[in-house]
Amino acid sequence: MxxxxxxxxxxxxxxxxxxxxxxxxxxxxxxxxxxxxxxGKVVAVGKGKKDHDMTVKVGDVxxxxxxxGSELKLDGKDYLIMxxxxxxxxx
Amino acid sequence: MxxxxxxxxxxxxxxxxxxxxxxxxxxxxxxxxxxxxxxGKVVAVGKGKKDHDMTVKVGDVxxxxxxxGSELKLDGKDYLIMxxxxxxxxx
Amino acid sequence: MxxxxxxxxxxxxxxxxxxxxxxxxxxxxxxxxxxxxxxGKVVAVGKGKKDHDMTVKVGDVxxxxxxxGSELKLDGKDYLIMxxxxxxxxx
Amino acid sequence: MxxxxxxxxxxxxxxxxxxxxxxxxxxxxxxxxxxxxxxGKVVAVGKGKKDHDMTVKVGDVxxxxxxxGSELKLDGKDYLIMxxxxxxxxx
Amino acid sequence: MxxxxxxxxxxxxxxxxxxxxxxxxxxxxxxxxxxxxxxGKVVAVGKGKKDHDMTVKVGDVxxxxxxxGSELKLDGKDYLIMxxxxxxxxx
Amino acid sequence: MxxxxxxxxxxxxxxxxxxxxxxxxxxxxxxxxxxxxxxGKVVAVGKGKKDHDMTVKVGDVxxxxxxxGSELKLDGKDYLIMxxxxxxxxx
Amino acid sequence: MxxxxxxxxxxxxxxxxxxxxxxxxxxxxxxxxxxxxxxGKVVAVGKGKKDHDMTVKVGDVxxxxxxxGSELKLDGKDYLIMxxxxxxxxx
Numbered sequence: 001m002x003x004x005x006x007x008x009x010x011x012x013x014x015x016x017x018x019x020x021x022x023x024x025x026x027x028x029x030x031x032x033x034x035x036x037x038x039x040g041k042v043v044a045v046g047k048g049k050k051d052h053d054m055t056v057k058v059g060d061v062x063x064x065x066x067x068x069g070s071e072l073k074l075d076g077k078d079y080l081i082m083x084x085x086x087x088x089x090x091x
Numbered sequence: 092m093x094x095x096x097x098x099x100x101x102x103x104x105x106x107x108x109x110x111x112x113x114x115x116x117x118x119x120x121x122x123x124x125x126x127x128x129x130x131g132k133v134v135a136v137g138k139g140k141k142d143h144d145m146t147v148k149v150g151d152v153x154x155x156x157x158x159x160g161s162e163l164k165l166d167g168k169d170y171l172i173m174x175x176x177x178x179x180x181x182x
Numbered sequence: 183m184x185x186x187x188x189x190x191x192x193x194x195x196x197x198x199x200x201x202x203x204x205x206x207x208x209x210x211x212x213x214x215x216x217x218x219x220x221x222g223k224v225v226a227v228g229k230g231k232k233d234h235d236m237t238v239k240v241g242d243v244x245x246x247x248x249x250x251g252s253e254l255k256l257d258g259k260d261y262l263i264m265x266x267x268x269x270x271x272x273x
Numbered sequence: 274m275x276x277x278x279x280x281x282x283x284x285x286x287x288x289x290x291x292x293x294x295x296x297x298x299x300x301x302x303x304x305x306x307x308x309x310x311x312x313g314k315v316v317a318v319g320k321g322k323k324d325h326d327m328t329v330k331v332g333d334v335x336x337x338x339x340x341x342g343s344e345l346k347l348d349g350k351d352y353l354i355m356x357x358x359x360x361x362x363x364x
Numbered sequence: 365m366x367x368x369x370x371x372x373x374x375x376x377x378x379x380x381x382x383x384x385x386x387x388x389x390x391x392x393x394x395x396x397x398x399x400x401x402x403x404g405k406v407v408a409v410g411k412g413k414k415d416h417d418m419t420v421k422v423g424d425v426x427x428x429x430x431x432x433g434s435e436l437k438l439d440g441k442d443y444l445i446m447x448x449x450x451x452x453x454x455x
Numbered sequence: 456m457x458x459x460x461x462x463x464x465x466x467x468x469x470x471x472x473x474x475x476x477x478x479x480x481x482x483x484x485x486x487x488x489x490x491x492x493x494x495g496k497v498v499a500v501g502k503g504k505k506d507h508d509m510t511v512k513v514g515d516v517x518x519x520x521x522x523x524g525s526e527l528k529l530d531g532k533d534y535l536i537m538x539x540x541x542x543x544x545x546x
Numbered sequence: 547m548x549x550x551x552x553x554x555x556x557x558x559x560x561x562x563x564x565x566x567x568x569x570x571x572x573x574x575x576x577x578x579x580x581x582x583x584x585x586g587k588v589v590a591v592g593k594g595k596k597d598h599d600m601t602v603k604v605g606d607v608x609x610x611x612x613x614x615g616s617e618l619k620l621d622g623k624d625y626l627i628m629x630x631x632x633x634x635x636x637x
Contacts, residue, residue: 005609006636008601013635044635050597051141055099063096063172065161070611070634081609081634088161088172089104089135090097142232146190154187154263156252179252179263180195180226181188233323237281245278245354247343270343270354271286271317272279324414328372336369336445338434361434361445362377362408363370415505419463427460427536429525452525452536453468453499454461506596510554518551518627520616543616543627544559544590545552 003043005074007081010052013044014062014069014080014087039063039091040080054084063088096165098137098172103147104163105131105155105171105178130154130182131171145175154179187256189228189263194238195254196222196246196262196269221245221273222262236266245270278347280319280354285329286345287313287337287353287360312336312364313353327357336361367407369438371445374416377408378426378433378444378451403427403455404444418448427452458498460529462536465507468499468527469517469535469542494518494546495535509539518543551620553592553627558602559618560586560610560626560633585609585637586626600630609634 007013017039041061048054056062069082098104108130132152139145147153160173189195199221223243230236238244251264280286290312314334321327329335342355371377381403405425412418420426433446462468472494496516503509511517524537553559563585587607594600602608615628 004637008633008635009631011634046635047601055138063163072609072634074637085100087099088102088163089099089137091095091165146229154254176191178190179193179254180190180228182186182256237320245345267282269281270284270345271281271319273277273347328411336436358373360372361375361436362372362410364368364438419502427527449464451463452466452527453463453501455459455529510593518618540555542554543557543618544554544592546550546620 003074005044007044007046009046009049010054010084011046011081012042012054012056012062012084012087013072014040014064014082015043016040016078016080017061038066043079046084048084052084056084056087056090060090062090094134094165096135098135100137100140101143101145101175102137102172103133103145103153103175103178104135105153105160105173106134107131107169107171108152129157134170137175139175143175147175147178147181151181153181185225185256187226189226191228191231192234192236192266193228193263194224194236194244194266194269195226196244196251196264197225198222198260198262199243220248225261228266230266234266238266238269238272242272244272276316276347278317280317282319282322283325283327283357284319284354285315285327285335285357285360286317287335287342287355288316289313289351289353290334311339316352319357321357325357329357329360329363333363335363367438369408371408371410373410373413374418374448375410375445376406376418376420376426376448376451377436378404378428378446379407380404380442380444381425402430407443410448412448416448420448420451420454424454426454458529460499462499462501464501464504465509465539466501466536467497467509467511467517467539467542469495469519469524469537470498471495471533471535472516493521498534501539503539507539511539511542511545515545517545549589549620551590553590555592555595556598556600556630557592557627558588558600558608558630558633559590560608560615560628561589562586562624562626563607584612589625592630594630598630602630602633602636606636608636 003013005013039061042056042058045054045056045058064080064082064087068086069080072079072081094104096104130152133147133149136145136147136149155171155173155178159177160171163170163172185195187195221243224238224240227236227238227240246262246264246269250268251262254261254263276286278286312334315329315331318327318329318331337353337355337360341359342353345352345354367377369377403425406420406422409418409420409422428444428446428451432450433444436443436445458468460468494516497511497513500509500511500513519535519537519542523541524535527534527536549559551559585607588602588604591600591602591604610626610628610633614632615626618625618627
């Protein structure tokens with residue numbers, strides 16, 4: 001959360017939350033079979049733009065469409081950077 | 092209805108209503124033959140945006156086009172999240 | 183006309199008028215040869231939106247392009263729901 | 274001209290003018306060889322919309338692009354209904 | 365120039381200027397080899413629209429992109445009708 | 456620079472600057488191998504439009520994307536006419 | 547940083563930062579295998595436009611999408627020129 005990145009405009013940096021690696025019956029799923037995560041934690045928020053005030057805050061857990069955003073590697077960890085409009089909901 | 096999800100912007104979470112599983116003559120339709128539902132109950136409503144005040148309310152039964160919205164799983168149940176503009180009518 | 187449906191935004195529910203089932207010379211046209219109707223009676227009208235006040239009223243007979251709107255079944259009858267902008271004229 | 278049709282918005286109903294059926298040298302052209310007309314007489318005019326006041330009037334002879342508008346049959350005669358913006362000029 | 369045509373909106377009627385029919389070395393170019401003209405004289409100008417005041421005047425010689433506008437035949441002569449925005453420059 | 460052309464709207468006439476015809480090692484590059492120039496001198500500037508005041512001035516040397524603008528021949532010389540928005544920078 | 551280029555409108559000139567040429571295990575990666583850089587230093591910033599004030603400043607290290615911007619060679623060095631909206635974040 002002490003990420004030193006400043007997203008521009010109405011962009012948000014999201015840390016995808018780890019997908020389940022075990023099925024209900026306890027079988028481990030190999031990496032390539034895991035579903036791409038669609039849930040993540042907001043770690044950085046832009047300042048918005050003239051016609052768009054930001055709603056999400058750092059720490060919010062959000063849902064976003066598969067394939068939303070660009071992948072980003074910071075300090076060896078994977079993040080997604082997307083426009084706030086790609087975020088569906090806060091949970 | 093006590094769903095702890097906050098849809099962003101002009102989005103709405105809809106719980107699709109179960110499709111008929113029996114025909115008029117009493118024959119059960121196997122799952123894959125069921126028509127995808129187009130009717131559902133609103134369970135969460137976003138705050139709208141600058142040029143769009145929300146019309147639907149939680150509890151409204153609405154009609155929406157096939158293929159509208161993104162599928163969402165919350166507490167093991169399936170929902171759809173869509174923009175209010177994808178909702179055709181309140182019935 | 184006592185249809186309990188409230189179209190959202192600038193949408194209109196239209197009841198397509200029956201296509202001619204007899205040619206001028208009195209020959210009955212089988213169902214699949216009937217031209218898709220392009221004329222119908224307005225049965226429900228939305229409230230419009232910020233930059234669009236509604237013009238058509240319940241009871242108006244209107245013309246609309248083939249393929250306009252989504253098909254809708256209410257109380258066993260077929261309707262079309264379309265945006266007012268898909269309506270070409272009142273006749 | 275006593276057409277009881279009210280075009281919606283910025284739409285105009287045009288009665289296409291008959292294409293020449295005889296060439297300069299007096300040879301009759303069979304129907305399928307006639308060029309689709311691009312000239313017509315305005316028979317009904319909509320009320321315009323917020324950002325578009327209407328310019329053409331009933332009775333104007335106008336030019337419009339081939340393929341403009343939708344074909345319409347009223348009282349057994351063929352008309353075209355198009356947006357005023359599809360009309361190129363008044364002649 | 366006494367053309368009785370009134371272009372609608374921001375449209376302009378241009379009379380294409382004859383392409384060179386002789387090369388520099390005096391060889392006549394057969395008709396099909398002539399380059400499509402891109403220079404013409406303005407013969408009629410529309411009234412513009414709310415967000416577009418007209419710049420060109422009747423009599424101006426203008427340059428326009430190949431393939432701009434629709435061809436038009438008036439009193440047996442060929443013209444082009446195009447939006448003023450298709451005109452590149454006055455020369 | 457005494458070019459008697461008046462570009463319309465936000466257009467600019469640019470005289471492409473000759474591409475290098477000799478490589479660093481002194482080898483002449485045949486004409487077809489020369490890279491299409493992307494640098495040129497502004498020779499005429501339009502008046503801009505309601506929401507676009509012009510920035511470049513006659514005499515500026517500018518960079519523009521390959522394939523920007525339309526080619527133009529004036530007094531036997533080749534120019535490009537493009538919208539100011541196609542100009543990337545002044546150098 | 548003493549670059550004498552003035553980007554137009556909301557454009558920014560970025561100097562891509564050298565990609566890693568050695569892997570973690572000390573193996574040199576040949577040039578064609580290097581990943582296209584997505585990080586760079588801002589060396590010139592335009593004045594913005596009516597509805598867009600500039601956020602980045604000369605000297606900022608920024609992230610941008612692969613394939614953003616146009617390549618530019620100035621004084622023998624490679625730069626990218628892109629719209630500020632193509633810049634994802636300042637790091």
